[in-house]
Amino acid sequence: MAGGPGTPQLVAAVSNAGGLGCLAGGYLHAEPLRQAIDTVRALTDQPFAVNLSAAPLAKPDPVRIARAQELLAPFRAELGLPPEPPPVPELPGFDEQLDVILEAQIPVVSFVFGAPDAAYLNLLHEAGITLMGTATHLLEAIVLEESGVDFIVAQGAEAGGHRGAFVGHAEQGMVGAMTLTPLLAKHIAIPIITAGGVMDGRSIAAAQMLGAVGVQMGTAFLACPESGAHPAYKALLSQGSEIATTLTRIFTGRYGRVLRNRLVNELHAHEAELPGFPLQLFLTQDIRQAAAEQGLTDFMALWAGQGCHLCEDRPAAALIAAWVEQATALLGAGTLPEPLPMPESASSAEDQWPDPASLI
Numbered sequence: 001m002a003g004g005p006g007t008p009q010l011v012a013a014v015s016n017a018g019g020l021g022c023l024a025g026g027y028l029h030a031e032p033l034r035q036a037i038d039t040v041r042a043l044t045d046q047p048f049a050v051n052l053s054a055a056p057l058a059k060p061d062p063v064r065i066a067r068a069q070e071l072l073a074p075f076r077a078e079l080g081l082p083p084e085p086p087p088v089p090e091l092p093g094f095d096e097q098l099d100v101i102l103e104a105q106i107p108v109v110s111f112v113f114g115a116p117d118a119a120y121l122n123l124l125h126e127a128g129i130t131l132m133g134t135a136t137h138l139l140e141a142i143v144l145e146e147s148g149v150d151f152i153v154a155q156g157a158e159a160g161g162h163r164g165a166f167v168g169h170a171e172q173g174m175v176g177a178m179t180l181t182p183l184l185a186k187h188i189a190i191p192i193i194t195a196g197g198v199m200d201g202r203s204i205a206a207a208q209m210l211g212a213v214g215v216q217m218g219t220a221f222l223a224c225p226e227s228g229a230h231p232a233y234k235a236l237l238s239q240g241s242e243i244a245t246t247l248t249r250i251f252t253g254r255y256g257r258v259l260r261n262r263l264v265n266e267l268h269a270h271e272a273e274l275p276g277f278p279l280q281l282f283l284t285q286d287i288r289q290a291a292a293e294q295g296l297t298d299f300m301a302l303w304a305g306q307g308c309h310l311c312e313d314r315p316a317a318a319l320i321a322a323w324v325e326q327a328t329a330l331l332g333a334g335t336l337p338e339p340l341p342m343p344e345s346a347s348s349a350e351d352q353w354p355d356p357a358s359l360i
């Protein structure tokens with residue numbers, strides 16, 4: 001979970017509790033990525049994943065940038081910010097991120113917004129790294145399967161944060177997890193992981209019944225003490241409801257699900273005029289930062305899924321233990337897979353992935 005909530009502490013807590021914590025690396029240059037990996041490693045000796053972005057980057061469009069600045073100017077003034085945002089920083093390169101991943105021998109890498117070129121995927125596979133891609137509809141899943149990833153995250157429309165969509169318009173990928181999971185499980189040969197609206201043992205059990213080998217959970221961890229979400233943001237989550245969330249591209253230039261707030265509501269009519277990812281991310285960066293400093297949720301990016309009303313302020317380990325117990329009771333003892341061992345190729349021969357078919 002990029003953007004603050006996904007701290008190394010949360011990643012380590014999830015891995016220590018038997019999950020696969022996932023570090024958000026997409027926005028990080030080599031040195032901060034290395035440091036974040038080292039911090040996780042200092043807190044856990046369990047495997048964890050790193051998530052990277054395969055997003056094509058929008059070309060700077062001066063007209064859209066000027067329009068966005070015009071639209072954001074009143075909010076900047078209200079927050080006491082200078083009229084102009086800081087210059088766009090240099091973006092981290094995929095190559096520098098991969099060098100860190102390979103050097104640190106990360107066992108699992110997940111991608112969002114598509115998959116990188118085959119040359120990169122081959123390099124990662126040759127290094128024994130297990131790869132996961134994110135699909136929001138069947139065509140994306142087929143593209144990812146053909147690219148050679150090992151697992152597909154089926155990201156349902158309920159999910160918090162960015163839509164992973166990369167084929168067609170984001171709207172075409174607004175398929176609920178309950179529909180998407182069995183659809184992909186039916187047509188895709190590699191294992192499916194359900195994401196979107198999975199908030200407790202009931203939905204973990206449901207995902208398994210629908211053909212998934214596992215779940216990916218984001219929103220359910222947002223209110224944990226290990227989450228880096230602002231306290232005022234955490235406080236809103238459990239008060240939210242499925243209608244409190246909406247899709248917007250005003251924060252980054254890509255569609256993502258957030259809790260509605262003033263900035264979202266007031267810029268909604270102008271979404272189509274804004275520049276693409278990641279330019280809009282940089283145009284709003286100091287607004288989001290000032291909002292956090294001033295505790296103003298009106299101007300924060302409150303990423304949240306439709307299940308946010310079920311968020312609980314409990315340590316990740318306590319939540320995971322409760323969910324596993326609940327899911328096991330629902331599915332019948334012995335049905336849930338043991339915590340996944342290290343991927344076959346990144347570990348010793350006796351540490352093998354279980355046969356996915358045995359997990360369904």
Ligand SMILES: Cc1cc2nc3c(=O)[nH]c(=O)nc-3n(C[C@H](O)[C@H](O)[C@H](O)COP(=O)(O)O)c2cc1C
Nearest residue numbers: 001002112159160161195196197217218219303305
């Ligand atoms: C705050 C937040 C940040 C996220 N950041 C990322 C990210 O950096 N990369 C990614 O692949 N998915 C990201 N996601 C999406 C999650 O990986 C996952 O698909 C989603 O949280 C699942 O739905 P749920 O929020 O209903 O659990 C983010 C989600 C949230 C809530």
